[in-house]
Amino acid sequence: MSRLRRDPRAERAARALPTQGRPRLQLGTPVSEGRLRRNPFAERAAAEVQGRTRLRLDRAGGGPRSVSVASPPAAPEPRAPERRLVPEPAFLVLAVADVPGGHLSVHDRQVLGAARVLADAGGGAVVLLGGTLPQDAGAAGADRIACLPEADDPDRRAGALMAAIAALRPRHVLWPESRIGGDLARRVAVRIGEGLFCGAEQVSARAVARPARGRRVEQRREPPLLLTLAEGAAAPHGRTVHEARPIDLPLPARLDFESAILSIEEVPADPATVPLGEADFVLSAGNGVTDFAAFGALAEALGATPGASRMVCDAGLMPRAAQVGASGTVLSARCYFALGIAGAPQHLQGIAGCEHVVAVNTDLHAAMIERAGLAVVADAQAVMPALLALLAEEAS
Incomplete structure (x- = not known):
């Protein structure tokens, strides 16, 4: 662990011969006297604790020793996220989703995120309305889900939504500003005689805002009853999982207004020619x-x-x-x-x-x-x- 440290001056004095004039040295090997010199490498090797993946040193002394390495603890099983329940909401916020192909689109999730912002400000609940019921509606922020009838006639779809609004009496109704959602929102707004705030780009519990006059000015007002959300205007909900309990909606037997649509035929577009x-x-x-x-x-x-x-x-x-x-x-x-x-x-x-x-x-x-x-x-x-x-x- 340590060795004697050489003292050159002492060695020279031991080799000196008793002569006059020029000093002469005896070339024999004298008995070396000196102090112990530390060897840090040997001390480190002696203090190292064997059997560890990371280097550990035993500073208390006692030489090298081995320890048993315990197996790492098993990772805890992931718990299922807790569902947030709103049994008695103070009000309702309707989020009407397009649900293309039976799945929530990115724009639909943004509408649910904006509806969640409006509902959480006062103890409300979000009701998701769509042609089909997606499986991940609770993770997207829906407290209730209800199915609107699948109808090719947009007037019939608007009539069913008007009946749902009359039965649930929501504080706000949100649509995506898309080809389907924007058209449905305008039909409902005209039929019930309410103003529609189109293309909102900012949504909070106190105000909604959108650009106007070529995006030179901003229109801001309190959240209205009917509004559509521009794409990318809100973040999707992703913090908690909600109940997503199915509810029944009253479906009208016939329209309360006369529809101008005589017949509808869906013509599928050729994917090769779609932009x-x-x-x-x-x-x-x-x-x-x-x-x-x-x-x-x-x-x-x-x-x-x-x-x-x-x-x-x-x-x-x-x-x-x-x-x-x-x-x-x-x-x-x-x-x-x-x-x-x-x-x-x-x-x-x-x-x-x-x-x-x-x-x-x-x-x-x-x-x-x-x-x-x-x-x-x-x-x-x-x-x-x-x-x-x-x-x-x-x-x-």
């Missing part, structure tokens, strides 16, 4: 796709709108209108399927508003793989025929 900015499902090709015949067949089989990265459009393999990204089209699709796209920053900016992203790429560390909610690390050229075979098997 990228309005598409709900986009299948996009990147530099990893070389067989564009298989890519087009896969887009047709999936019912998706074809898109492409900038490199593919620069090469002339896809039209410029199909380019996705900050320098092309910024998407708001519900699902984005990327084949062989690495994920340049400008491309990721173009899909920032997509709710679900699926990526196929050979590079595990690609930015698109990190962005995707579902990633397949494989060659896109091998994945496309496999998907076509599965789709053909399902169709048959």
